[in-house]
Amino acid sequence: MIGFGLIKGLSVTFRNLFSPVFTVQYPDKRVGVFGLAKSKNKSVFELIKNEPKQFLFAFIGLAKVKVKVEQFPRFRGNEFVWYDDRCTACASCAKYCPLGIIEIVTHASGENLQAGENYAIDKFDIDTGRCMFCGLCVEACPYDALHMGTDFERGNYHRAKLVLNKETLISQDKNPSSWFRPQFEEKEYNPWDSDLSDYKDAGRHEKPSYEKIKQRWVNKRKFNG
Amino acid sequence: MSIKSEPITINLGPQHPSTHGVFRMRVTFDGETIIDVEPIFGYLHRGSEKLAEERTYTQVVTLTDRMDYVSSMLNNQGYILAVEKLTNIQPEPRGVWLRMIASELQRIASHLVAIGFLIQDLGAWGTPLTYSMREREKILQMFEMLCGARITNSYMRPGGVFMDAPQQFWDSLSSFIDEFPAAVDELERLLTSNEIIFSRTKGVAILTPEQAINASITGPILRSTGVPWDLRKNDPYDYYEKVDFDIPVHDAGDNYSRYLLRVQEMRESLKIVKQCVDFIEPGPVRPHHDQVPFLIRPPKGDCYVAIEGSKGELGFYLVSDGSISPYRWHVRSSSLINLTLLREMLVGTLFGDLFVTFGGIDINMGEVDR
Numbered sequence: 001m002i003g004f005g006l007i008k009g010l011s012v013t014f015r016n017l018f019s020p021v022f023t024v025q026y027p028d029k030r031v032g033v034f035g036l037a038k039s040k041n042k043s044v045f046e047l048i049k050n051e052p053k054q055f056l057f058a059f060i061g062l063a064k065v066k067v068k069v070e071q072f073p074r075f076r077g078n079e080f081v082w083y084d085d086r087c088t089a090c091a092s093c094a095k096y097c098p099l100g101i102i103e104i105v106t107h108a109s110g111e112n113l114q115a116g117e118n119y120a121i122d123k124f125d126i127d128t129g130r131c132m133f134c135g136l137c138v139e140a141c142p143y144d145a146l147h148m149g150t151d152f153e154r155g156n157y158h159r160a161k162l163v164l165n166k167e168t169l170i171s172q173d174k175n176p177s178s179w180f181r182p183q184f185e186e187k188e189y190n191p192w193d194s195d196l197s198d199y200k201d202a203g204r205h206e207k208p209s210y211e212k213i214k215q216r217w218v219n220k221r222k223f224n225g
Numbered sequence: 226m227s228i229k230s231e232p233i234t235i236n237l238g239p240q241h242p243s244t245h246g247v248f249r250m251r252v253t254f255d256g257e258t259i260i261d262v263e264p265i266f267g268y269l270h271r272g273s274e275k276l277a278e279e280r281t282y283t284q285v286v287t288l289t290d291r292m293d294y295v296s297s298m299l300n301n302q303g304y305i306l307a308v309e310k311l312t313n314i315q316p317e318p319r320g321v322w323l324r325m326i327a328s329e330l331q332r333i334a335s336h337l338v339a340i341g342f343l344i345q346d347l348g349a350w351g352t353p354l355t356y357s358m359r360e361r362e363k364i365l366q367m368f369e370m371l372c373g374a375r376i377t378n379s380y381m382r383p384g385g386v387f388m389d390a391p392q393q394f395w396d397s398l399s400s401f402i403d404e405f406p407a408a409v410d411e412l413e414r415l416l417t418s419n420e421i422i423f424s425r426t427k428g429v430a431i432l433t434p435e436q437a438i439n440a441s442i443t444g445p446i447l448r449s450t451g452v453p454w455d456l457r458k459n460d461p462y463d464y465y466e467k468v469d470f471d472i473p474v475h476d477a478g479d480n481y482s483r484y485l486l487r488v489q490e491m492r493e494s495l496k497i498v499k500q501c502v503d504f505i506e507p508g509p510v511r512p513h514h515d516q517v518p519f520l521i522r523p524p525k526g527d528c529y530v531a532i533e534g535s536k537g538e539l540g541f542y543l544v545s546d547g548s549i550s551p552y553r554w555h556v557r558s559s560s561l562i563n564l565t566l567l568r569e570m571l572v573g574t575l576f577g578d579l580f581v582t583f584g585g586i587d588i589n590m591g592e593v594d595r
Contacts, residue, residue, distance in 0.1 A: 005418035005419045074391070096284075098284035121436075214277050
C-alpha cells in the first residue's frame with residue numbers, strides 16, 4: 001500500500017518527539033527560573049530577593065548558565081601538564097614528537113656531579129598551535145614528567161599565545177589526563193576532582209634500587225640495529 | 226512542439242555542501258539529464274605519503290588518522306598490520322582483540338554517517354541524520370574512554386594497542402551491544418520502506434558486477450552488485466577467521482541496495498563485536514618495548530597489506546630500506562577507486578540523482594586525496 005511506509009516512518013518521529021533530549025547546549029545553556037536558582041544553589045525566593053534583575057532575565061528566558069561537557073579521564077586536552085621537578089631535560093618528548101614542536105634548551109647546572117652532570121632547563125616550549133594531540137611525547141617520557149591535560153577551551157586571537165612556555169607550564173593548574181598513565185587509573189583518579197599539584201603524586205616517585213636498574217639496563221637490554 | 230535546447234556545462238564544487246568535502250565536478254547537462262561527468266580531485270591533497278618518509282614507523286600512525294577521518298581506527302589497523310608484516314612482529318592476542326573491537330565499532334560509526342548523509346542528500350535535512358548521529362555519538366564516547374580522542378584516535382601501535390581498555394569502556398560497550406539493535410530497527414522503520422526513498426534511490430546509478438570488477442571497485446558497492454567479496458572472509462587478517470559472521474549481498478546494484486547493505490553490515494559488525502568480547506582474555510596488550518621499541522628498523526623489503534575498510538579495500542604498501550622511517554608509503558584508498566565509475570553511473574540520470582549517488586557511494590575526500 002502506497003503511503004504505509006511514510007506513516008510508519010512518521011510514527012518513529014512522533015514517538016521521538018516525546019523522548020528525552022540527548023543533545024547538549026554548549027558553551028551556555030538557556031535556563032528558566034528554577035534552573036538558574038539551582039545553578040546558584042539558592043531557592044527561588046532568595047533569588048527574587050537578592051537578584052531581582054537576574055530573576056527577571058530568567059523569567060523571560062534570557063538567563064544562561066555555563067555548561068561542562070562530559071569528558072573521560074583519558075581525554076587528550078589542550079593544556080599540557082609538566083612537572084619541572086621530574087623533568088631531567090632528556091628531550092625524549094622532543095625527539096618523539098612527529099611535528100617537532102617541543103623546544104628544549106638546557107645548560108650544565110654544575111650540580112650533582114657524582115651522578116653525572118645535572119642539566120638546568122632554560123627553555124621548555126610546546127607550540128600547541130601546531131600540536132595534533134597524538135600523545136606520543138607523553139608515551140615517550142620516561143620519568144612521568146609530561147602529561148596530557150584535560151582542558152580544551154583555549155581559543156585565542158594571537159598565535160604566539162598558543163605557545164606554552166616554561167613559566168606557564170609551571171604556574172598553571174595541574175589536571176593531568178590519565179592517558180598512558182596506568183598508575184592514575186589504578187587509583188581510580190578523576191582529573192576534575194583531584195588535585196595533582198605535587199609532583200610526587202604524579203607517578204613513580206620512588207627511586208629504583210641499584211639491582212633493579214642493573215637488571216633493566218645491563219642484563220636485560222638488547223641492542224638492535 | 227519542441228523547444229530547441231543545447232548542452233550546458235556546470236561546475237559543481239569544490240565548495241559545495243553536497244559533494245562530501247572539496248570535490249569538484251564538471252557536469253554537462255542536456256536539459257535535466259546528465260550527459261557527461263568529469264570528476265576533478267586534489268583539493269584536499271596534504272601529501273601524507275610524502276610526510277611519512279621523514280617520520281618513524283610509529284609516528285606515521287598519526288598520519289593515518291587524518292586520511293579517512295570518519296574511520297580512523299580502520300586506517301590505524303591497516304597500517305599497523307603492514308608494519309607488523311614488514312617487521313615480523315608477533316602481536317599480543319589481547320591487543321588484537323581490542324583492535325578488532327575498535328575497528329568494528331568504527332565500521333558501524335562510518336556506516337551510520339554514510340546512511341545519515343545519504344538521506345540528507347535526498348533532502349531530508351536533519352531528522353534521519355540525528356538518529357544516526359545519536360548512535361555514532363555513543364561510539365565516539367567509547368573511543369574517548371579508550372584512547373582519549375574521538376576522531377584522531379592514534380590508538381594502535383605495532384604489536385597491539387597502546388593501552389588496555391578501562392572498565393568504564395566495557396560497561397558502556399555492553400550497554401551499547403544491548404541497545405544498538407533496537408536503534409538500527411528504529412532507523413530501518415524510519416527509512417527502509419519509505420516510498421520517497423524508494424522512488425529516489427531504486428534503479429538509480431546501477432552498476433553491473435562486470436563493470437565493478439573491471440574497475441576494481443570494492444566494499445559495499447561491489448557487494449551491492451552481487452559479488453560476495455569481503456577481505457575479512459576471503460583473506461582474513463587479525464583474528465577474523467575465528468569469529469562467525471555473514472557477508473550480506475544484494476544484486477540490484479543501485480543506491481537503495483547500497484543503503485540496505487550498510488544497514489545489514491552494521492548488524493554483522495555488532496555480531497563480531499559481541500564475539501570479540503566473549504573471546505578476549507586478560508594479558509598484555511602490546512609486546513614489551515625490548516621486543517618492539519619505539520624506533521623500529523624493519524629489514525629491507527616491501528609489503529602490501531589490505532584490510533576491509535568501511536568503504537572498500539584499504540591497502541597499505543610499505544617499502545623499507547632498513548632505516549627508521551619508510552622509504553615509500555603508498556595507500557590504496559578505496560574512496561578514490563570507487564569514484565572512477567562515476568561517469569558510467571551517472572550518465573543518463575537526472576540532476577537530482579547526482580547527489581543521491583554521492584551518498585550511495587559514500588566517499589570521503591580526506592581519503593581520496595590523502
